Each structure stands twice: as C-alpha cells, then as structure tokens.
Amino acid sequence: MEELTFEQMLDESFKTIHTGEVVEGTVIDVKPEEMVLNIGYKSDGILTQNEYSNERTDLTTVAKVGDTMEVKIIKVNDGEGQVLLSYKRLAADRGNKRIEEAYNNQEVLTATVNQVLEGGLSVVVDEVRIFIPASLVSDTYERDLSKYKDQEIQFVITEYNPRRRRYIGDRRQLIAAEKAELQRKLFETLNVGDIIEGTVKNVTDFGAFVDLGGADGLLHISEMSWGRIENPKKVFKSGDKVKVLVKEINGSKIALSRKFDDENPWKDAEEKYAIGSVVTGHVARMTEFGAFIELENGIDALLHVSQISRDRVEKPSDVLKLGEEITAKVVDFSAEAHKISLSVRALTAPTPADDEAEDEDADVVSVDIDAEIAKQDAEEEAPAAEEAPAEETAEEAAEEAPAEDTAE
Structure with a gap:
C-alpha cells in the first residue's frame, strides 16, 4: 500500500464543499468591507460587504473574531484559491x-x-x-x-x-378591515342624544364631516351653532377637535349638531323678550319684507318693513344699514316657533292721521317668516351651487347628508 504524502493527508482531513451548500464558519478576521471565515475547508471563506446585505453595512459593527455564522457558498474557487460566501442569499432563501x-x-x-x-x-x-x-x-x-x-x-x-x-x-x-371593526363597535354603543368628541375630517360649503372613530358624521351648517353661520370654513378646519351631539342615525349615516340644550338662548327668551319690552340689537341681514335684528347670538327678531317707521318705507335697505344698532319694541313672541316680531314704529308717538288709519292691532304683523327665510336662502344658495367644485355636487351632498328638516 502506497503511503500518502503529507499534503494528501492534509487534503483528506478537510471536508468537501459544493456551490450552493450552507455551511457554518467562524470569523477569524473582520474589516469594514470584508470578513474571513474558517469553514473547515482547506481554504478560508471570504464574505464581502455586498454579500452580507443589500444595505451598505460596516461589517465590524455586526461581527467580531470568534463569532460563528451560517453562510451560503457561491463559488468554491474564486481564481485565487478562496471560497466566496454569501449571507444575504442565505437570508433571502429563508x-x-x-x-x-x-x-x-x-x-x-x-x-x-x-x-x-x-x-x-x-x-x-x-x-x-x-x-x-x-x-x-x-x-x-x-x-x-x-x-x-x-x-x-x-x-x-x-x-x-x-x-x-x-x-x-x-x-x-x-x-379597511380595521375601520369596519371600529364602525361596528361604534354603532353598537352610539345612540341619538349622545354627546361625543370627534375630529373634523373635511369642511365644505354646506357643513363639516367629523370622524367619530369608526364612522363619519355630518355637522350641517344649520346645526353648527344656535347663531347664524355664514361660512363653515371660517369656523372649522381639518384636524379640529369638536364636541358634537348625535342628532340622528339613519343606517350608516349620522347627523350631528352643536346646538346643545344647555346653551339654547331661547330657554329664557320668553322672559327677556316679553311682549311690550323694549330691546336693542344690530341689523344682521335684510330682505324685501323686512330686516332681521340680532338680539343675541342665536336669537334674531323680525322688524317688518311696515314697522320700521311711520313714514312709508319701500325697502329696508333704503333706511337701514347692516350692523346698525336698532332699538325697538317687542310686539309678538312665539316660544314654540322661535319667532319674535319688533316694531320701531310702536315707539314713536302717533299723529291724529295715524290714529285714524290704524286699529289697536296694527303693531302686530302677520307674516310667514319661515317661508320667507327659506325663499331667501334658496336664492342665496342657487349661485353657490353653480360655483361649487365638481367633486362636491349637490347630488353627492344629498347622498352624504341624512334627511333632516333644515328650516330654521
């Protein structure tokens, strides 16, 4: 039997490796861009920075001499007798x-x-x-x-x-799944009359959409305050935290309000604005049939054109200005309808000619205020609807908003 040379015996003492094989090696040297591993083969394995990770990594921060790690053999001989290794390819396989x-x-x-x-x-x-x-x-x-x-x-x-x-x-x-679950939980506990906090998500010309934590509710412009709101975008902005009252729940649609009962200005209005009392306010807006006088936030009274003066007045704007202070007498009050009628004329002394032309009820004016206001609002909203951006059409607004009585 022929004796093996020392070199042959040394070769046989090392294991055989193949490209694609996964082996365990021990780090014997490490530099920022390369580390050397003893893999039990006659040649050491080289692991470069590019084969460690797709991200540029300083190898001295992830390994030290003596550490062991599994690597994948990508070339048994790189031409210089070295074995090329890869850690990222093994990690990718796994x-x-x-x-x-x-x-x-x-x-x-x-x-x-x-x-x-x-x-x-x-x-x-x-x-x-x-x-x-x-x-x-x-x-x-x-x-x-x-x-x-x-x-x-x-x-x-x-x-x-x-x-x-x-x-x-x-x-x-x-x-989507998370929102659906939040919505389910919200509707399980939400009831009409609840007062909750939400976050303003979007503000439009007709109101604001409020995120209630699972579903959005519509805070219509007519429900934003007991007072008159001209432009919701001047009152709210996206991200605002707001306290709201759940007014109506219709399927998945929620109507909200900020007209809280404890802030209702009409609660003691019957006493403050009793018939015969003299009050002071400011001209808030004018129509052809009269002027609305704001007595306080949330309470407007009608000063009919016939009650502005004992002289004949064709249009309120002929003698009044917006913001002008007006002192008048309360001649009619309806707590249920939230209506107050005023008269400046009743504060002035009548002439004999006036006495002949008036009867004892002349100071009380019968007019359908709601109908006139609705008519005026419709005329004001018509141009706005034509100018509204395409993504906020009236049809879309109708689909978003629950059915509600918007007449004030």
Whole structure:
C-alpha cells in the first residue's frame, strides 16, 4: 500500500464543499468591507460587504473574531484559491420561505419602509424586497407618500412569485378591515342624544364631516351653532377637535349638531323678550319684507318693513344699514316657533292721521317668516351651487347628508 504524502493527508482531513451548500464558519478576521471565515475547508471563506446585505453595512459593527455564522457558498474557487460566501442569499432563501408561509396564511407582516418610490413603497423582510403599490398603501388616495419613509407599517402579501422575484404587499385591506371593526363597535354603543368628541375630517360649503372613530358624521351648517353661520370654513378646519351631539342615525349615516340644550338662548327668551319690552340689537341681514335684528347670538327678531317707521318705507335697505344698532319694541313672541316680531314704529308717538288709519292691532304683523327665510336662502344658495367644485355636487351632498328638516 502506497503511503500518502503529507499534503494528501492534509487534503483528506478537510471536508468537501459544493456551490450552493450552507455551511457554518467562524470569523477569524473582520474589516469594514470584508470578513474571513474558517469553514473547515482547506481554504478560508471570504464574505464581502455586498454579500452580507443589500444595505451598505460596516461589517465590524455586526461581527467580531470568534463569532460563528451560517453562510451560503457561491463559488468554491474564486481564481485565487478562496471560497466566496454569501449571507444575504442565505437570508433571502429563508426569507422566501417566510414570505411564502405569510402569503399562504394571510399573515400580517410588519416592516420599515426603506424606499419611497414613484409608484409606491418598498420594504424588506428577511432580505426579501416587497413592493406596496400606491393604490394599496391606504384606503384613500395619497399623492405624497414621503411621510411613510422610515415608518413601520403593517401589510399582507397578496402576490407571491419567486420565479419573477415579484412580491406584492397590501396595506389598504388592513385599514379597511380595521375601520369596519371600529364602525361596528361604534354603532353598537352610539345612540341619538349622545354627546361625543370627534375630529373634523373635511369642511365644505354646506357643513363639516367629523370622524367619530369608526364612522363619519355630518355637522350641517344649520346645526353648527344656535347663531347664524355664514361660512363653515371660517369656523372649522381639518384636524379640529369638536364636541358634537348625535342628532340622528339613519343606517350608516349620522347627523350631528352643536346646538346643545344647555346653551339654547331661547330657554329664557320668553322672559327677556316679553311682549311690550323694549330691546336693542344690530341689523344682521335684510330682505324685501323686512330686516332681521340680532338680539343675541342665536336669537334674531323680525322688524317688518311696515314697522320700521311711520313714514312709508319701500325697502329696508333704503333706511337701514347692516350692523346698525336698532332699538325697538317687542310686539309678538312665539316660544314654540322661535319667532319674535319688533316694531320701531310702536315707539314713536302717533299723529291724529295715524290714529285714524290704524286699529289697536296694527303693531302686530302677520307674516310667514319661515317661508320667507327659506325663499331667501334658496336664492342665496342657487349661485353657490353653480360655483361649487365638481367633486362636491349637490347630488353627492344629498347622498352624504341624512334627511333632516333644515328650516330654521
């Protein structure tokens, strides 16, 4: 039997390795861009920075001499007698299995957004790059995705194709499911008459949509205050925290109000504005049939054109100005209808000619105030509706808003 040489015996003492094999090695040297591992082979293995991770990493921060780690052999001889190793490819192989399991089980994954691309977001899970299209980032369209950079997000895998290295994530369905659950819980406990806090989500010309934590409610312009609101956008803005009263629940639609009973100015109005009392207010708005005098926030009284003066007045605007202070006598009061009629004429002494022309009830004017106000409001809203942006049409507003009596 022929004796083996020392070199032959040394070669046989080392194990045989193959490309693609996974081996365990011990770190014997480490530099920022390269580390050397003893893998039990006649040649040491070289693990470069590029084969450690897709992210640029200082290798001295992740390993030290004496550490052991599993790596994948990508070349047995690089031409210089060295074995080339890869850590990221092994991690990717294992990551593929991890992603496949998550895809099959519809598991919710968590990862940090490492790139914001033109068409969506990119995240890495166990060295596997997953793309989340912009349309699947949220349940509403978001033009600017930059806020997600370096943010931790949750998603599910909706497409798994390792052959094409195509892995698609979906965050939108998680958000939709979460909102559906919040909505279910909200409607289980929400009742008409509840006072809750919400966040203003969007403000339009006809009102504001308030996020109640599971569903949005409409705070119509007519329900924003006991007083008159001309422009909701001057009162509320997105993000405002507001206390609201649940006025009506109709299916999934919620009507809200900020007309709280304890702030109702009409509570003691019958005593403050009794018939015969003299009051002072300011001209709030004018119509052809008279002027509305604001006595306090939430209480307007009608000064009919026939009661402005003992002289004949064609139009209130001929003798009055918006904001002008007016002192008048209360000649009619209806607590149920929230109506007050005033007369300046009743404060002036009548002439003999006036006495002949008037009877004892001349100071009380009969007019359908609600009908006149509704008519005026309709005329004011018509031009606004024509100028409204396309995305906020009257039809859409009608679909959003619950049926309610908007007549004041």
